[in-house]
Amino acid sequence: MNDIHNVSTGCPAFPAVLERVFGFAASVQQYMEAGLAEHGLSRARATVVWLVHRGGPQTQRELARAIGVTARNVTALVDGLEESGFVRRTAHPEDRRALLVQLTDRGSAVTAGLAAEYERHSAYLFAGLPEEQVRQFVATMDTVMVRLAQVATATANR
Amino acid sequence: MNDIHNVSTGCPAFPAVLERVFGFAASVQQYMEAGLAEHGLSRARATVVWLVHRGGPQTQRELARAIGVTARNVTALVDGLEESGFVRRTAHPEDRRALLVQLTDRGSAVTAGLAAEYERHSAYLFAGLPEEQVRQFVATMDTVMVRLAQVATATANR
């Protein structure tokens, strides 16, 4: 069970589902990046801002692990965010090697504005759809995401 | 009607739907790019290969318009694809300025292999789900995509 190479073709009626999912994902990301760009943020930098907003001040190493990129890359991202005034580097109180990344006032304000904007758009995107349909949509996304992870680890250990 | 700034909050029960959609899109793209990378393709280059596979030999200008990037960028992408043996540039029969991009044998083979692989994975990803649920999932994606486009044009003309 749970084996990728032994499926009894559970869904033969949709040959191009995955292709449509790819298109959907591309559209979503394009929309997301457009919204971020209006506030002077890129996807990569917004990820950092969002994580700091969620988890509070963190070291660059923690951010690198959370995002799944190299520490060197986070250095560059924080460089840009610091220059554009979204975040600030502060000394870690216990570890003199580490630096804590925290939001500036402007960083917090932009984050709040973005969240509100997306909330507003979200209401429009799903407006009129039966609540049950939206619920099931989210559930299907979750199911597919879990299996995507399975496929990823399966092909990684090959 | 169809106005973004006048929604009667059709779906108040899901505060973080859009955030989950963002996460889903990111996972899908990550999965897609991992599959492409195994065959030596990046997302950008695979887009070119896919369009040529679908629409037959095309000029770089047509590809640029279809992808939505500058012609200069397509030049670079085709440079890479030519060097790695996926596509070939041929003279346009009527327009001596233009170059036709067409798949090599290797390009066609890799494309076919990728399509088969994604087909196989797709069956797994949606296995066990009621056909009606998958159908509605696709329908919801389509609805949201249409409204995403509306939001995009609305904010662009602001």
Added chain:
DNA sequence: GATACATTGTGTATGTCATTCACTATGTAT
């Protein structure tokens, strides 16, 4: 305490993707 090892951040170099601007060569219309 000294030694060895691990961890944090960053300089340097490299590569992909994407843009703008300038330019040549070619097509097209007047």
Added chain:
DNA sequence: ATACATAGTGAATGACATACACAATGTATC
């Protein structure tokens, strides 16, 4: 013949991401 539009590319630039090397600091071990 002249003017304009189009197709592709060189040069320069920038964001994102990597690998490798290195200094500074923390931690464990003898």
